[in-house]
Structure formats: structure tokens, C-alpha cells
Amino acid sequence: xxxxxxxxxxxxxxxxGTLPETAAAPAxxxxxxxxxxxxxxxxxxIARVVIGVALSVVALYAxxxxxxxxxxxxxxxxxxxxxxxxxxxLTGFTGxxxxxxxxxxxxGAFTTAILMVDHGWTFEATIPVAAVLSGLVGMLVGFxxxxxxxxxxxxxxxxxxxxxxxxxSKYVEGAGGVALLRPxxxxxxxxxxxxxxxxxxxxxxxxIAVVLFVLAWNLVRGRMGRAMVAVRDQEIAAxxxxxxxxxxxxxxxxxxxxxxxxxxxxxxxIDRIADATNPILYLQRSIEFLVAMVIGGAATILGPAVGAFxxxxxxxxxxxxxxxxxxxxxxxxxxALIAIVYVLPEGVxxxxxxxxxxxxxxxxxxxxxxxxxxxxxxxxxxxNPGGSHDEGT
Amino acid sequence: MQLFxxxxxxxIGNGLVYGSVALALVIIFRTTxxxxxxxxxxxxxxxYITWKLASESDGFGLPIVAAIGVSMAIAFxxxxxxxxxxxxxxxxxxxxxxxxxxTLGLFLGLNSVAQLIFGTDPQLMPxxxxxxNVELFSSGGDAVVVSKDTIGLIAVLVAECILLxxxxxxxxLGLKLRxxxxxxxxxxxxxxxxxxxxxxxxxxxxxxxxxAGSLVASQxxxxxxxxxxxxxxxxxAAAALGGFDSLIGxxxxxxxxxxxxxxxxxxxxxxxxxxxIVPLGLILVVLVILPNGLFGRRTVERx
Numbered sequence: 001x002x003x004x005x006x007x008x009x010x011x012x013x014x015x016x017g018t019l020p021e022t023a024a025a026p027a028x029x030x031x032x033x034x035x036x037x038x039x040x041x042x043x044x045x046i047a048r049v050v051i052g053v054a055l056s057v058v059a060l061y062a063x064x065x066x067x068x069x070x071x072x073x074x075x076x077x078x079x080x081x082x083x084x085x086x087x088x089x090l091t092g093f094t095g096x097x098x099x100x101x102x103x104x105x106x107x108g109a110f111t112t113a114i115l116m117v118d119h120g121w122t123f124e125a126t127i128p129v130a131a132v133l134s135g136l137v138g139m140l141v142g143f144x145x146x147x148x149x150x151x152x153x154x155x156x157x158x159x160x161x162x163x164x165x166x167x168x169s170k171y172v173e174g175a176g177g178v179a180l181l182r183p184x185x186x187x188x189x190x191x192x193x194x195x196x197x198x199x200x201x202x203x204x205x206x207x208i209a210v211v212l213f214v215l216a217w218n219l220v221r222g223r224m225g226r227a228m229v230a231v232r233d234q235e236i237a238a239x240x241x242x243x244x245x246x247x248x249x250x251x252x253x254x255x256x257x258x259x260x261x262x263x264x265x266x267x268x269x270i271d272r273i274a275d276a277t278n279p280i281l282y283l284q285r286s287i288e289f290l291v292a293m294v295i296g297g298a299a300t301i302l303g304p305a306v307g308a309f310x311x312x313x314x315x316x317x318x319x320x321x322x323x324x325x326x327x328x329x330x331x332x333x334x335x336a337l338i339a340i341v342y343v344l345p346e347g348v349x350x351x352x353x354x355x356x357x358x359x360x361x362x363x364x365x366x367x368x369x370x371x372x373x374x375x376x377x378x379x380x381x382x383x384n385p386g387g388s389h390d391e392g393t
Numbered sequence: 394m395q396l397f398x399x400x401x402x403x404x405i406g407n408g409l410v411y412g413s414v415a416l417a418l419v420i421i422f423r424t425t426x427x428x429x430x431x432x433x434x435x436x437x438x439x440x441y442i443t444w445k446l447a448s449e450s451d452g453f454g455l456p457i458v459a460a461i462g463v464s465m466a467i468a469f470x471x472x473x474x475x476x477x478x479x480x481x482x483x484x485x486x487x488x489x490x491x492x493x494x495x496t497l498g499l500f501l502g503l504n505s506v507a508q509l510i511f512g513t514d515p516q517l518m519p520x521x522x523x524x525x526n527v528e529l530f531s532s533g534g535d536a537v538v539v540s541k542d543t544i545g546l547i548a549v550l551v552a553e554c555i556l557l558x559x560x561x562x563x564x565x566l567g568l569k570l571r572x573x574x575x576x577x578x579x580x581x582x583x584x585x586x587x588x589x590x591x592x593x594x595x596x597x598x599x600x601x602x603x604x605a606g607s608l609v610a611s612q613x614x615x616x617x618x619x620x621x622x623x624x625x626x627x628x629x630a631a632a633a634l635g636g637f638d639s640l641i642g643x644x645x646x647x648x649x650x651x652x653x654x655x656x657x658x659x660x661x662x663x664x665x666x667x668x669x670i671v672p673l674g675l676i677l678v679v680l681v682i683l684p685n686g687l688f689g690r691r692t693v694e695r696x
Contacts, residue, residue, distance in 0.1 A: 091490070148680045151428055155633035156680060159673040162626050166667045280622055287497055294494050327509050334502035341483055341491045341498075 059206060068198040072270060075198075077312040078205035079266040083285075084292035084304035085216055086259025091290070092299035093220055094252045095232030096145055100157030102285030103164035104257040106276065107134040108264025110168060113181035113274035117174070123188055123269055127208070130265035131258045138257020142250035161283045168276030179276035188269050201269050208266065209305075212259060217301045219255075228252055229299075260289070295340045297347025306348050310340075398529075398537045400659045401652055406543040406612075407627075408651020409550035413605035414621075414628035415635065415643035416557065417598035423574040423638050424594035427480065427492050431499035432602055433625030435475075438503050439468040439603030440610045440620065441511045444518050457521045461607045465600040472599025473592035475499070481591070508618045515615030518607065521545065546608050553604060554644050557597075561640065570594060627654070627672065634676045636689020646687060649675070 040048075063071050087101050108130035115121040115129060141160060145153055169179035190200030219225055227248045230238035239245050268274050275281065288311065296307020318332040344351040414432060421429045429435075445452040447460035455463070483495050522545030529537040561567035572580040573590040581587050609624065610616040631650050635642025650672040657664055657671040664670060679687060 097490070097493075144677060144681050147684050149684065151422075151637060152633050152680055152684065152686070154428065155629050156677060158626070158629060159676065163667070163670060163673060166669060170666050290490075291494060291497065294490050298490060327505055327513070330501040330505040331509070334498035334500070334505075337498035337501075338479065338483075338495050341494045345483070345491055 063199040063202040068196065071198040071202045073312060073316060075202045075205045075266075075270045077309045078202075078209045079263040079270060080288065080292055080312060081305040081308035082209050082212055082266070083260045083263035083289045084296065084308050085213060086256040086263070087289045088293045088298060088300075088304045089216060089219070089228070089259065090252050090256035092293060092303070093225065093232060094228040094249065096249065096253070097150070097154040098157040098256070099154050099283075099286045099290065100141065100160035101257070101260045101289050102282035102287075103157075103160040104134040104138055104260035105264035105267070105285050105289075106164045106168065106274075106282045107137050107257075108261030109268050109274040110172060110181070110264075110276070111261070112265040112268045113183060114172070116183040116187060116268075117181050123183070124191075124204070127262060127265045130261045134261025134264065135254045135258035138260075139250055139254040141257070142253030145249055145253060146246055157286075158283070161286045162279075164282050165276040165279050172276065181274045182272060183268065185272065188272070204269065205266050208262060212262065213301065213305065216259075220301070224248070224251075291337060295337065295344075295347055297349030297351075297353075300347070300349040300353075303347050303349040310348065395537050396659065397656075399539060400655045402529075402537075402539050402543060402547075404652035404655030405648060406546050406651070407655060408631075408648035409547055409554075409644070410605050410609050410624060410647075411627040411631045411650055412644040412647020413550055413553065413601055414624060415631035415647050416554070416640060417601040417605075418628060418632045419635070419637060419640055419643045420594050420598045420601070422632070424570065424591050425476070425480065425484065426489070427484070427496065429598070430493065430496040431503060432598065432628070433621030434500050434503035434507070435468065435472065435599050436602030436606035437618065437621045438507045439464050439471075439599070440518070440606035440616065441507050441516075442467055443603065443607040444516050444610065444616075445511065447519050448516070449519075451516075457519045457611070461521065461604060464607060465603045468599040468603035469596040473596035475599075476592045476595035477588075480595070481588070504618055513617060515617045517615055518610035518613070520611040521608075522611075542612050546612065549608065550605070553601065554640075557601075558640065566593075623669075626669075627651075630672055630676050634679055634686055636686025638690060639686070639688035642686060642688025 062074065066074065083101060083105055086104075087098060090096050090098055090101075111130040111133050112123065112126040115126045116123060141157065144156055148156055165179070172179040172181070174181040188197060188201060190197050192200060195203070220228065227238070227243045230241070230243050231245060231248050235245065238248075292307035292311045293304050294307070295310055296305065297303030314336050315329075315333060318329045318336065340348075346354065414436065417432055417436075418429060421427055421432070443457075443460045443464040446455045446463055447457045448454065479495055479499065480492060483491050520542055522542050524541065526538045526540050527544060529539055559567075561571060569580070569585045570590050570593065572583065572585055573587045574594075577587045580590075605624075606621065610620060613620075627650050628647070631647035632643055633646075634649065635644075635646035653672050653675055654668055657668045661668070661671075683689075
């Protein structure tokens with residue numbers, strides 16, 4: 001177990017449970033300890049700042065430029081990216097495949113809707129409650145995950161997604177006796193003068209998304225993140241170097257579910273509905289999250305956001321691509337998914353990162369510098385999120 | 394008592410359907426290590442083909458048994474082609490999640506193309522079995538009555554399982570298939586064409602799905618694009634319960650799920666509408682106690 005020392009790779013963070021504090025020391029020359037994270041080259045740093053500022057300006061100006069309908073769609077992409085990020089923490093970084101995140105999303109959505117419709121809460125106050133409740137449900141699901149792994153776990157979570165709408169339709173009664181809640185439109189009104197309702201909704205989503213993405217970014221770069229990656233890559237080895245397996249898994253499950261719950265809560269604001277009448281709706285949601293994560297780039301920070309926007313854009317453009325043949329939209333959508341996986345097996349962010357690394361290597365010769373690893377400093381070996389996949393064959 | 398027996402028999406009928414689809418999942422999983430989310434929609438598509446071939450009014454009016462046979466043959470070829478064209482190139486990227494995305498893309502695509510070609514209205518599938526009921530035996534004055542449909546379904550699916558078992562355990566081809574499943578590289582070194590075997594595995598799975606789908610559709614008063622949605626969930630459940638690499642396990646687990654479901658529907662009123670919680674809860678309990686399922690092999694992991 002030594003620090004990977006190839007200077008050409010895009011990122012050189014150890015992946016396999018090598019906690020740098022212990023592993024870096026023997027690999028380094030005596031007396032000097034290499035910095036944990038080599039400083040970025042100046043052009044990369046400048047490029048990052050420029051891109052960051054430009055993106056912020058675009059994000060802040062966008063709601064005033066677009067129509068309310070488009071703002072709604074962008075907000076959908078924002079809450080979708082939060083949920084995909086949650087799944088990414090669990091599946092991308094920790095290697096626990098879940099097809100049940102739609103259920104956590106639903107818990108969040110119904111928490112918000114019930115609190116608003118039946119108890120008269122204001123929308124903004126329900127978000128933390130939704131996060132905590134879905135986090136608790138996630139924690140409960142995390143315990144079987146200590147025993148059940150790989151595909152079996154995927155199946156357990158699948159069961160969750162199938163069960164949720166049935167449970168909801170049995171125990172939730174909205175208008176007309178069906179499990180469908182619609183908080184009044186006025187309750188989502190803008191809290192700031194000068195902002196229209198759709199713009200306000202957009203900013204709520206944007207702020208929460210940014211906060212949660214920064215949180216995730218910090219998390220995966222720290223001790224917890226290394227533990228997560230270690231669990232993904234080699235569970236047994238991780239425990240032998242002192243990773244708390246149960247804590248990591250259950251904690252990640254809870255956090256990941258809380259992300260999905262927040263996304264569900266926000267979806268009530270954007271879509272103005274919490275609906276459990278369609279028995280496979282939450283399964284479809286789970287699939288959406290998974291798709292957004294994989295096409296964006298699993299185990300990257302920007303991946304889920306890129307994937308979510310790509311997904312929403314694709315869906316929007318496949319919907320009315322063929323006049324009068326709307327039924328074909330899922331087929332085009334499915335074909336597009338397959339095409340993306342063909343062309344960019346590591347997702348969009350993974351592909352861009354590889355491209356940049358190649359360009360960087362060409363321009364600076366084979367200098368022992370890490371390539372410009374775009375905005376996310378995470379281990380590159382994200383190709384095997386389903387950690388223990390080969391069991392049973 | 395008589396009601397109980399009838400429900401158990403119905404449960405066995407449904408359970409064999411779940412078990413068959415689970416068998417298809419397990420065959421694909423064993424040979425390629427992939428969880429095929431598109432299995433249900435592949436079966437749906439084949440079911441529509443069967444219907445098109447057999448229907449008197451909208452189709453070619455073939456006898457239903459011939460129609461099922463032709464449809465299974467088409468499904469076999471299509472399954473092999475899907476493996477070669479769509480799955481294998483992506484699989485070489487060594488990322489299981491990417492293959493999952495491909496099967497999900499297939500799932501969406503097949504469902505919508507099927508509805509585009511064959512329409513969204515419910516269709517009626519002719520039954521290959523004679524109409525009417527059979528009185529099995531009477532217990533204390535009450536006769537146990539089961540429809541011939543159900544008995545036929547049970548007979549066909551049991552025969553299918555036995556044939557499959559014979560194929561895998563008693564033939565040269567089966568030996569090769571199992572060799573590839575257990576270790577593709579070693580199998581290649583022995584001169585087995587691993588790629589061909591993988592295509593065969595997918596073809597077999599697709600054909601099994603075609604049979605199960607057609608038979609289920611013939612039992613319903615009409616089927617549409619949502620035919621396989623619940624069946625596939627139960628089949629996944631059965632595959633997980635059976636341990637994912639055991640063919641016998643898949644069938645037994647399918648039966649357990651089917652019977653548990655039928656009895657819950659009949660006897661537990663408190664769970665009306667959420668009967669699905671029983672098989673799913675059962676699976677959760679079993680998996681927590683036996684993480685490799687009822688029949689799965691324990692895996693030794695090297696670090």
C-alpha cells in the first residue's frame with residue numbers, strides 16, 4: 001500500500017484505503033513530506049476562478065432572462081441535481097447501489113406537502129423537517145445494507161421504491177380521497193419584493209443546491225470521504241486500516257437520503273404537487289437520479305449537476321421532437337442514454353477531465369504535475385462504483 | 394380449507410411466472426454478471442409479437458401454440474443480437490453502472506416502441522389452454538376448483554424448468570455455458586467460444602421471457618404496456634431471494650413469493666393495497682439473515 005506515484009495521471013489521490021497521513025510518509029524521501037495535494041498550476045487556478053465567476057454571473061442573471069416556464073424547468077434540473085448528488089455520495093463514492101432513492105424523495109415531498117396542507121406550515125420551514133425525516137428513513141435502510149451487498153442491496157432498495165407509493169396511497173388522503181396533495185399556489189409566494197414567484201423558487205433551489213454541493217465537496221475531500229472511497233474499493237481492507245464500516249455505510253445512507261428528501265421537498269415548490277397515485281412514479285424517479293449521476297459522471301462533484309441538466313434538457317427536447325408521436329419520446333430518450341454511455345463511459349465530467357488531462361500533458365510535456373482536474377478533486381478510479389460486483393459469479 | 398388450497402394453487406401459478414422471469418434474470422446474471430432491467434420489457438415485446446401472430450382480427454391468425462413458438466424463436470435471436478450489439482461494447486468499459494444504464498435505456502425504448510407499433514389499447518391474447526374449470530378433489534363437501542388455464546400454465550412452466558435443467562446439467566452445451574459463467578477466461582483457454590455462449594445465454598433468457606409473457610397475457614382479460622411492471626418487480630425479488638446465481642433458487646423463490654402474495658391478498662385485509670409488502674418484507678428478512686439468498690453460494694473474498 002503505497003501512494004500512487006505516477007505524475008501523469010489526472011489526480012493522484014490514493015484510493016484504496018490509503019489514508020495519506022500514514023501512507024504518504026514511507027513513500028516520501030526521508031525528512032521531507034510531499035504536500036498532500038500538490039498546488040495547482042497557476043493557469044489552472046486562474047481558469048477556475050474565471051469559470052467560477054462566469055458561472056455565478058450566469059446563474060444569478062438567468063432567472064431574469066428566461067420565461068417563468070423555463071425558470072421552472074431549470075429549477076427542476078436543480079432539485080434533480082441535489083437528489084443525484086445524494087445518490088452519488090452513496091453509489092458513486094461509497095459503492096452502495098441504490099434504486100430506491102425515489103422513495104426518500106417521496107418522503108421529503110410528502111413531508112412538505114402534509115405539513116403545508118394539513119398543518120399550515122410555511123414552505124421554507126418544512127425543508128429541514130423533510131431532510132431529517134428522509135434521513136432517518138435512509139438510516140433505517142442503511143442497517144440491512146450492512147449485511148446485504150451489491151445487487152441484493154440494489155434489489156432491497158428497488159423494493160423500497162415500489163412500496164412507497166402503495167404505502168402513501170394507503171395512508172395519505174388528499175383531496176378526493178387519493179394520495180395527491182396540492183398546496184395552494186399562494187403559499188409559495190416570493191418572500192422578497194421585486195422577485196417574481198418563479199424567480200424566488202429558482203433562487204431557493206439554487207442556494208440550497210450550492211450549499212449542499214459545497215458540503216458534499218468538503219465531505220468527500222476529508223476523512224469521511226476517504227473512508228467512503230475505501231469502503232467502495234475494498235471493504236475488508238478498509239476495516240483493517242481502521243475505517244468504521246457500519247458508521248460509514250449507515251451515515252452515508254442517511255446523508256444521501258436526506259439529500260433526496262430535500263430534493264423532494266423542493267419538488268413540491270416547483271411542481272406544486274406531491275403525487276403517489278402512479279405506482280411506478282417513484283421508481284422512475286430513482287432511475288432518473290441514477291441516470292443523471294452516471295451520464296454526468298459518477299464519483300465526481302460536478303457530475304450530478306451536469307447530468308441533471310443534460311437529462312432535463314434531453315427530456316424536454318425529445319418530448320416534442322416528433323409531432324404527434326409523443327409515445328416515442330421515451331424511446332428517443334433511452335437511445336440517447338445508450339449513446340451517451342457508448343461515447344462517454346465515464347460520464348460527461350469524466351470525459352472532459354480525461355480530455356483536459358491529455359491536453360495538459362501535451363502542453364507541459366510530461367512534467368510531473370497533476371493534470372488540470374477541472375473543478376473536482378476526487379479519485380479518478382471511479383470506474384467501479386458497484387464495488388463488490390463480481391460476487392457470485 | 395378449500396379456499397386455502399385454491400389460493401395456494403393460484404399462488405403457484407403466479408409464482409411460476411415470477412420464477413420463470415427470475416430464471417431469465419439469473420441466466421443473464423450468471424453468464425454476464427448483469428442485472429437486466431430490460432428483461433420485463435423484452436418479454437412484453439415478445440408477448441406483443443405472439444399476439445400479432447395469433448390474433449384473428451388484427452394479426453395473422455396463427456394457432457396460438459405456433460405463435461408462441463415463433464415468438465420465442467424471434468426473441469431468442471433478438472436477445473442474442475442485443476447482447477452482441479448493445480451490451481458487450483459497453484461491458485468492456487468495466488463499469489457495471491454503465492451496463493445498468495444501457496438496460497434502463499432498453500427498458501424505456503422497448504416499452505415505448507411496443508406501444509407505438511401495437512397501440513396502447515388493451516389487447517386480448519388467445520389462450521393455448523382449454524376453457525373451463527377442473528374439480529381437483531373435495532374436502533369436507535367443498536370442492537377445490539381450479540381453472541384449466543392455471544393448471545396448463547403450471548404444467549408448461551414446470552416442463553420448461555425441467556428442460557432447462559436438463560440442458561444445463563446434462564448436455565455438452567450446458568457444460569460450456571456453465572463453464573463460461575463460472576470463469577470466462579478459463580473457459581476461453583479450454584477452447585470454448587465465450588462470446589457465443591454469452592449470446593446464447595441472452596437468447597435463452599429472452600425466449601423464456603417470451604413464453605412467460607405470452608402465457609401471463611393469455612390469463613388476463615387484456616394486456617397493455619404495463620403487463621410486466623409488477624411481474625418484473627416480483628421476479629427481481631425472487632431472483633434476490635434465490636441467491637441470484639441459482640436456477641433452482643429462482644424457481645423456488647418465485648413460488649414462495651407467489652404463494653405469500655396470494656395468501657396475503659386473500660387473508661390479510663389490513664394490508665389491502667399494499668400486499669406487496671409481504672413478499673418484499675420476506676425478502677428483506679431472508680437477505681439480512683442469509684446475505685447470499687436461500688440458494689446462493691457463499692463467496693470468498695480476497696483482499
